Amino acid sequence: MKQTLATTASLLSLTLASGFSDRALAADNGFVKDTTATLQARNYYFSRDFSDIVGANQQSKAEEWAQGFIFNLKSGYTPGTLGVGVDVIGQLGLKLDSSPDRVNTGLLPVQDDGRAADDYSRLGAALKVRYSKTELKVGELQPNLPVLAFSDIRLLPPTYQGVSISSSEFNGLTVQGGHLNSTSLRNESGDEKMQAMLGHVPQRQVSSDGFNFAGADYGFNDKRSSLSAWYGQLEDIYNQRFLGLKHSEPLGDWTLGANLGYYDSRQDGKKLLGNIDNQAFFSLLSAKRGGHTFYLGYQGMFGDSAFPRVFANISPLGNEVPTYEFAYTDERSWQVRYDYDFAALGVPGLTSTVRYITGNNVDTGKGYEGKDRERDLDLGYVLQSGSLKGLGIRVRNVMARSNYRSDIDENRLILSYTWSLL
Structure with missing residues (x-):
């Protein structure tokens, strides 16, 4: 599922175009009006020295430098009792510095030849449906729960694929549930x-x-x-x-x-x-x-x-x-x-x-x-x-x-x- 920089940029452009091509038609509802989109650039240098190695991996140092981009689009909802929207996340990681004896920082994927990949990327989306104060999401998710915390501690955050539901119908009480069937790790493009x-x-x-x-x-x-x-x-x-x-x-x-x-x-x-x-x-x-x-x-x-x-x-x-x-x-x-x-x-x-x-x-x-x-x-x-x-x-x-x-x-x-x- 690896994509080049050009491919990723094209996909993100198409996503934006498809979401906003008919503003006039959607102007009277919140689907467009309540939409937000951000692009974060993250430059990350990471170094770990292992001065007293314990275990099978005898690599004495992990050190890499990489550039990441994280695109987030969150639409509003269509009008009516049942509102429909979409969330889109696009991620791109670029290698700036690495070598086979310094890999495994968690910033970049490691290929079969032991070298870090030059780039890796992912584009995912989730369909969301809202009724009252209850929301159902299906697709690319980033849950943050006591039993599955959101782990954004490297170049790019992980994502999960599945379904979740969240309800806040009662004042002060939020109830959630869901099923996840796969994950895209923080330094990988595909599903595992x-x-x-x-x-x-x-x-x-x-x-x-x-x-x-x-x-x-x-x-x-x-x-x-x-x-x-x-x-x-x-x-x-x-x-x-x-x-x-x-x-x-x-x-x-x-x-x-x-x-x-x-x-x-x-x-x-x-x-x-x-x-x-x-x-x-x-x-x-x-x-x-x-x-x-x-x-x-x-x-x-x-x-x-x-x-x-x-x-x-x-x-x-x-x-x-x-x-x-x-x-x-x-x-x-x-x-x-x-x-x-x-x-x-x-x-x-x-x-x-x-x-x-x-x-x-x-x-x-x-x-x-x-x-x-x-x-x-x-x-x-x-x-x-x-x-x-x-x-x-x-x-x-x-x-x-x-x-x-x-x-x-x-x-x-x-x-x-x-x-x-x-």
Whole structure:
């Protein structure tokens, strides 16, 4: 399903033309009037040094530089009781720098010859139907759920193919459900069956025929509190239940926050990965005053297995970060984090994050206790004026150390800019 740059550009042009060729006819309804279209350019440099390699892959460094483009079109709805619309997403990734000894950053596909592809692209669409406050979507989807989090942490985001329904008929309550039958990974063009990860270890040896989900989020207390209950099933591999609570409480000049969650995961159906038994609890507490936000987090894994999730996704676990997950068998971990928004000092657009996480009690299966730790530093700035107003710059530096998996020194530099086309 790989396409060249010219082919992708042509397809996007045809999509726009077909959607807006008869504006006069549609001017009296929201299909065109409520349509939005954006194009994001994302320039991404990613480097990981593995100073103490553990495992079968003995590659000592992953380092690549790439340019991505993400086109999103979301139409309004046709008039009437039953409104119909369409969402379109087009993605293009271009290689700027790579070599066979530095691949597998997750930015670019790796070909059979061991080299990164020069480019990769995808164009997908979803038909959407709305009745009252209920919406049905069929086609290319990007769900963001506690049991399947939206994982936009590389050059291009992943997508899924299937059907979903969302309903907000009752005040404060949103109910969702759906079935996904395939995925397009963050650095691939085509569709693949879904696979699992246990902790940090991909389980590529088996695949599932589908992922099913259902859940509800209820907001109350003037939207300062919410409760969540979710179910996810990666067919014949694992099923998972989630309960969550979020709360925000003003207290003088401070705003206190709490994010609590509990997962219970078991093997499913044919048990293609054998028995799975994991219970995960996390808590992330916060205190905000002015530009300062302080966090304290605890996360515990219980049972005989690591935390399962769909490959290659992140999860909303409180101590999971894009480098280490702190979600291996029996692991206990603590996090301290400090964010500062420099708008409080008269520098809007400049933000920073410093975070330290330490984990222990890991059942490595090798007769010793596993331990790991990670320090993250993130700086971000969005230009507030001038011809490049809106340009985002983000720098990330990571040091991660472990006695049972590879040590990592990581650097990322991300430039992003979004044009509003409609």
